[in-house]
Amino acid sequence: MDIKLNTPLTREDTNKLTAGDYVYLSGTIYTARDAAHARMNETLDKGESLPVDWKNNIVYYLGPTPARPGKVIGSAGPTTASRMDKYAPRLLDMGLIGMIGKGKRTKEVLDAVVRNGGVYFAAVGGAGALLSKCIKNAEVVAYDDLGTEAIRKLTVENLPVIVVADSKGNNLYETATEKYKK
Amino acid sequence: MRELDVKEITCALREMAISINHELSPDMCELLNNSDKKEESPLGKQILGQLKENMQIAKDEMIPICQDTGMAVVFAEIGQDVHLVGGNIEDAINEGIRQGYVEGFLRKSVVADPIQRVNTKDNTPAVIHYSIVAGDKVKLTLSPKGFGSENMSKVYMLKPAQGIEGVKEAVLTAVKEAGPNACPPIVVGVGIGGTFEKCAILAKKALTRNALSHNEIPYVKELEIELLEKINNLGIGPAGLGGRITALAVNVETYPTHIAGLPVGINICCHVNRHISREL
Ligand code: SF4
Numbered sequence: 287m288d289i290k291l292n293t294p295l296t297r298e299d300t301n302k303l304t305a306g307d308y309v310y311l312s313g314t315i316y317t318a319r320d321a322a323h324a325r326m327n328e329t330l331d332k333g334e335s336l337p338v339d340w341k342n343n344i345v346y347y348l349g350p351t352p353a354r355p356g357k358v359i360g361s362a363g364p365t366t367a368s369r370m371d372k373y374a375p376r377l378l379d380m381g382l383i384g385m386i387g388k389g390k391r392t393k394e395v396l397d398a399v400v401r402n403g404g405v406y407f408a409a410v411g412g413a414g415a416l417l418s419k420c421i422k423n424a425e426v427v428a429y430d431d432l433g434t435e436a437i438r439k440l441t442v443e444n445l446p447v448i449v450v451a452d453s454k455g456n457n458l459y460e461t462a463t464e465k466y467k468k
Numbered sequence: 469m470r471e472l473d474v475k476e477i478t479c480a481l482r483e484m485a486i487s488i489n490h491e492l493s494p495d496m497c498e499l500l501n502n503s504d505k506k507e508e509s510p511l512g513k514q515i516l517g518q519l520k521e522n523m524q525i526a527k528d529e530m531i532p533i534c535q536d537t538g539m540a541v542v543f544a545e546i547g548q549d550v551h552l553v554g555g556n557i558e559d560a561i562n563e564g565i566r567q568g569y570v571e572g573f574l575r576k577s578v579v580a581d582p583i584q585r586v587n588t589k590d591n592t593p594a595v596i597h598y599s600i601v602a603g604d605k606v607k608l609t610l611s612p613k614g615f616g617s618e619n620m621s622k623v624y625m626l627k628p629a630q631g632i633e634g635v636k637e638a639v640l641t642a643v644k645e646a647g648p649n650a651c652p653p654i655v656v657g658v659g660i661g662g663t664f665e666k667c668a669i670l671a672k673k674a675l676t677r678n679a680l681s682h683n684e685i686p687y688v689k690e691l692e693i694e695l696l697e698k699i700n701n702l703g704i705g706p707a708g709l710g711g712r713i714t715a716l717a718v719n720v721e722t723y724p725t726h727i728a729g730l731p732v733g734i735n736i737c738c739h740v741n742r743h744i745s746r747e748l
Pocket of ligand 1: 363364365411412413534535536537538613614615616617618649650651738739740
């Protein structure tokens with residue numbers, strides 16, 4: 287099913303999503319990948335607060351190429367989500383509602399998605415030029431020193447993503463492969 | 469003896485880095501452009517359509533095909549009758565990569581130390597494989613390698629008794645494990661024989677071979693065809709979301725090995741299998 291959603295999402299939105307749904311996201315989302323997650327985790331360990339309030343927000347696991355002059359952003363596709371598995375449950379428990387990436391997740395992350403009524407979306411890996419066209423604004427909001435790994439606030443319009451893991455515990459990576467196995 | 473100024477190497481690599489990150493080689497374009505014809509899954513078809521559109525946008529608007537513009541792997545085949553002048557070849561290669569990545573708005577994805585992890589901010593150093601060959605030319609092959617797929621690569625030290633069936637099983641296991649992480653449809657480079665490090669380099673080199681071509685050794689060619697079919701029966705499909713097109717090509721290279729061993733290197737590459745060569 288094709289669905290249009292505006293961010294930040296609500297638990298009502300995510301409850302309606304099922305693995306396999308094709309979703310077009312519009313609104314604000316934030317990027318963070320390996321180094322930003324490691325730093326956020328350290329900050330939390332010290333009992334300090336994060337530079338982004340993740341409540342009801344979506345994280346896009348992305349490190350873009352630099353923007354050419356006059357452009358908003360460079361190539362902007364998803365990175366492998368499993369490298370953030372160590373940190374994701376903690377953020378989900380703090381209110382993070384969705385993640386956009388590519389690839390398999392651990393049981394701990396999938397359980398945290400169910401427990402918190404969240405969602406894990408896949409964006410198509412290796413389609414960074416196409417996906418960048420949906421990004422209308424980009425601004426570094428934290429960890430500027432990390433370069434491509436800084437946290438960016440993005441304004442997106444109809445960003446195409448696919449529901450891989452929904453709040454009911456379905457996982458498209460498992461079911462879809464079975465269907466076409468010979 | 470023919471003299472070649474290493475500045476030409478720098479200049480060539482700068483251009484090659486920018487070009488190959490925006491437009492794939494003709495073999496990869498052809499494979500991708502035809503990939504949706506055989507896809508049975510509607511979602512798979514839609515994803516392959518997106519990848520085609522992505523390639524067009526990348527080329528027309530000079531936006532890199534993928535944001536992971538890779539770590540630069542360079543194969544430098546140096547003719548034994550060339551005299552390199554004007555500086556150190558290693559510096560010249562890295563300068564070419566530096567210029568290409570900085571001036572070409574490509575991503576800087578290299579950290580100076582694997583544990584301390586501070587970004588070098590210019591994507592250097594490259595990983596360089598030198599070989600001395602006959603003649604008076606220098607052939608450079610650049611293959612910027614993304615790590616979503618690199619991370620899913622494997623080396624197996626099989627026993628000779630496991631034979632070709634063992635090789636097939638190893639490749640299928642690696643591809644299954646890679647699943648959606650390697651951005652399918654993938655290209656699989658396989659190196660059989662040699663030693664621990666040799667099979668891995670062969671596998672990397674196999675990825676730089678024309679993906680429409682086959683190995684000249686008849687049984688190796690058959691192996692390539694059979695592996696491609698078996699991989700495409702795994703059901704992983706485009707983006708790992710189910711379908712028929714899991715791989716676009718399987719390239720296998722072989723080398724003599726020890727009586728006690730059967731090393732197999734499996735280098736997985738995504739559909740953004742970038743390779744470009746130039747002779748100077
Ligand atoms: S694996 Fe390839 S297509 Fe996927 S993100 Fe990395 S470079 Fe891009």
